[in-house]
Amino acid sequence: MSNNNNGEPEGYRGVLRERLIKDKIRTWSKVVIKKGDAEYEGLLLPRSQHTDDNYVTLKVDTGYNLGVLIDEEATIKEIGFHKGNYQLPHIDVKFKKDLPNVTLLGTGGTVASRLDYRTGAVLPAFTPDELFSAVPELISTVNLTPKTLYQILSENFRPEYWVKTAEAIAKEIESGADGIIIGHGTDTMCVTGCALSFFLRNLPVPVVLVGSQRSSDRPSSDGPRNILYAAKLSGYENFGEVVIAMHGTPSDSYNLIHRATRCRKMHSARRDTFRTLSDIPLGKIDDTGVTWFKDDVSPRKPREDFHLDTKIDSRVGMLYFYPGMNPDMLNAMVDLGYHGVVMIGTGLAHVGTDIYPALERCQEEEIPVVMVVEPLFGFAQLRVYETGRDMLARGVIEGENMLPSAAYTKLSWALGHTRNIDEVRDIMLTNVAGEITTREGPRGYLVLQGVEPGIDKMMKNL
Amino acid sequence: MSNNNNGEPEGYRGVLRERLIKDKIRTWSKVVIKKGDAEYEGLLLPRSQHTDDNYVTLKVDTGYNLGVLIDEEATIKEIGFHKGNYQLPHIDVKFKKDLPNVTLLGTGGTVASRLDYRTGAVLPAFTPDELFSAVPELISTVNLTPKTLYQILSENFRPEYWVKTAEAIAKEIESGADGIIIGHGTDTMCVTGCALSFFLRNLPVPVVLVGSQRSSDRPSSDGPRNILYAAKLSGYENFGEVVIAMHGTPSDSYNLIHRATRCRKMHSARRDTFRTLSDIPLGKIDDTGVTWFKDDVSPRKPREDFHLDTKIDSRVGMLYFYPGMNPDMLNAMVDLGYHGVVMIGTGLAHVGTDIYPALERCQEEEIPVVMVVEPLFGFAQLRVYETGRDMLARGVIEGENMLPSAAYTKLSWALGHTRNIDEVRDIMLTNVAGEITTREGPRGYLVLQGVEPGIDKMMKNL
Structure with missing residues (x-):
C-alpha cells in the first residue's frame, strides 16, 4: 500500500466523500473520530470499490483495520499526515x-488482509508483510509461509484447478509442511473441498479450506480471524482430513469445523453460511481452543502412506429434475458425449416416468446416472416404491446420502479410474471420505432460528 | 374394504407371515396382542405392499388404525372372525x-386413512366412510366433501396437472366452498403449491396442501392428523393464500403453516420435512388451535374478485450450474426450443465465464434466463461484482430470493402471458404471491439441531 494520491479522500463516495472534502480530511492522514463516549484514532485508509458508503476504514495501532460508521453524531478530525510514500511497517x-x-496456498489471490468472499481478491495479491500486519497473532502461532497459486474466481474453479x-x-506435504491452509472463494469451496478429499489419500496433515464472506475493507470482515483459526487447526490438531472452518454464527463467537464432503x-x-448437513460438525474453534464434537475424525496418517490420486474424467454433468422435465435434456447429454450424470431427484430421488426412455439410453450406452436427493x-x-425399482432396473445408481457436490466430484474421480459401470457403481457406493454416512439420526437436521426450541417464547423475542 | 380372502394373512411377509400361518391368525379376525403389560385388541387388517415386515395393523374400536410391532416378546391370539364381507361401519x-x-380434492387418490407420502395412494381411493372412519373428529368439525381428481405420482405432477x-x-369456490384441502404427494407439493399461488388470483378461501410422510399402514402415519388440521385451517381461518400445513417436529406436537412460495x-x-426458507412460517396449528406468527397473511378476498389465471408455457427448464459446467447444456436448451431457463448459480447467483457465450445466444434469441441462488x-x-455485471449485460434476470420451485413455476406462468423479454423481467421481479421478500432478517435462517443455541450444553445431551 503506498500513498501516491493527491490528498483526495480516495475511494470514498457520496455524502461521506463530500464531508471529508469539506473537513479537509485526507486518506493516509492520522485522524481522531469521536462518537459519544467512544474515540478512535488511526490512519485513514483509502477504500476499495465495494464498500458501505458510510464507513471509514482506520488502520489502528494494533495493526488491525477497523471500520467506523460516520453518522450524524460522529466527528472526525485530522491530526497528522504521512508525507511521501506510506509503507506498512516491515x-x-x-x-x-x-x-x-x-x-497458506492462496487460490484466489489475496487472502487475509483483503480476503474477498468470492475470489480471495479485491486488491492485488497479499505480501507476507500485509498478512502479518493484518493478523499479528499469526507470527507467534505458526511458521506461516503464504504462497499464491493463482487467482481464480470461485465459479471458474474447474476440475483442472482441483487437480493443480x-x-x-502434495508438494508442500513432501517438503515437510505440518499443515495446509487453502484460501478459496466461498461459493464453490465445498466442491473443491470434496474433490481434494478424494484426491489426497491418507493425509498426514490437516487441510483447512478458508475464506471470507465479507471483503476485508468492510467493517465486519471475517478473513483475519478465519486465517488465524485455520493456522491453529492445521498446525496443531491431530487430523488428516479436508475440512472447512468458517463462522458458526453471525457474530464472532466461534468457527465450526466441517468435513468438506458433508458441508x-x-x-x-x-457469515455463518456453511453448514454440515445430515450430521453435526466435526467440532468448533474459538479463542479458548478447539472442541471436537465427533470422535470419528481421522488422525494424521504416516507420511510414507500419503499419495495423490487425481485421475478424473471431466465429462461429467449434473441435472436437476423438476416436475414436467422433458427427457430431451438427458438425451442431449448422451448426444454431447457426457460420460456420467449426477441427477438430483425429488423425495427419495425419483424422476418422472417421462425420463425413463432417456435412462434406458444411458443404460445402453453405459453412462452411469447417479441419483441424489x-x-x-x-x-x-x-427400493421403497415400484417406480424407484423401475429406475433401478434402468441402471441408475442410488447415491446414498451424498450431497450433490460430493456425488459430482466423486463420479468425476470414479470415471477417471474406470468406465466399467459395475466398478463405477462399487466406487460410488463405497464411503471414501465421509461423503456417505451409514445412517442419519436426528442430529444435524435443521431447525429454524426463532422457531425451535420453545417456539412461542422465541417468537416473542424476535 | 371387503373380506374376500381365504383366511390367509393377506399382505404379510417373511417371518411374521409364517408365524401368523402357524398360529392360524387370519386377516379380518379379531385378535388380542399382549406385549409385557400392554394389550391391544382389534381387527387384523390386511397389509399393503410397502410396509415394515414386522408390524401388524389393527383397526381398534375408536376407528383408528394402529401398527403394532410383533417381536419375540409379543403374543397374538385370534378371538373372533368376521364371516362374509367385512364392511367398515357406515x-x-x-x-x-x-x-x-x-x-378435499385428492390428486394422488387415497388421502387420510391410507395417505401415502409420494402418491396419496397405496390402496384404492378412499370413500367418505373410510375417511370419516379414520378421522372421526372431522364429522363434527366441518362439512367435508372428499373428491378424487386423479391419481398422479408426485414426480409426474406436470404443469398440465397444476392447471387442472x-x-x-375454482369450480369448488364457485360452488360456495368455504375452504379447500388438496391431498398431494409431498415430493413436489411445493412446486404445485407455487403454481397454484400464481394461478389463483384474489383467493376468497384458504387452500391448504397436505400429505403424509408415512403411509397410513405404518404405525407413525401422520395423514389423519394432517387432514384434521387442514380442515380446521381451511374451514375457519381468515386467509386467502395457498399454504402447506405439515409436521413442525418429528413428534406430533404441532404442524407448521408455510406459505407455499417460500416452502x-x-x-x-x-415427518418435519417442510421448512419455510428465509422467513419464519406463517403460523402453527396444534390441538389447542392456530397461532399466527406473521401479520402479513392475506385475508380472504371478496368472492367476486376471485379469478383464475392459468396461462402457462411449459417449455421452461431448470439448469443447475456447477464448476466445470460446459456451455453445451444451455446451448442444447436453445437448440431444443426452450422458451425460458431458470438457472441455479453459485453464491450470489454466478455462473462461470465459460457459460457467457451461451448466455449471449439466449439474449440474441430472447430466451429469458432467470438466476436464482x-x-x-x-x-x-x-451488481456486487464485475462478473455479475457481465452476466447482467448478457441479459440475465436476477431472481431476487425466489426459491427454484417458485422461479420455475413463475417463469412458466410469465411466459404464458408474454414472450416480450422486458415484460417477462417485470413480472419476474414483481412479488406476486410472497415468493419475493423485501429483505431477509436473521429470522428463518437455519441453525442445526443440537448445535445452536447453547452449543456445548446441547452437545452433551446428544
Missing part, C-alpha cells in the same frame, strides 16, 4: 523451530 | 348448516 518474521510449519491445487498441497454453503451472504437431507432410496 | 354424516363447507387442479379448485421439502424421509437462502445479487 515485520521481521523469524523462523522458530518450536512452531509448526504451515503453508491437490498437486501443490454446503446455505446462504448467499451470511433434492431435499439435501436424507438418503436416496429407490 | 357413518351417516349429516350436513350441518352451522359448519363450514370444505372440499387450479380449475377444480421447501428439506429431508427425504422425516444455489445456497437457497439469500438473494441473487449480480
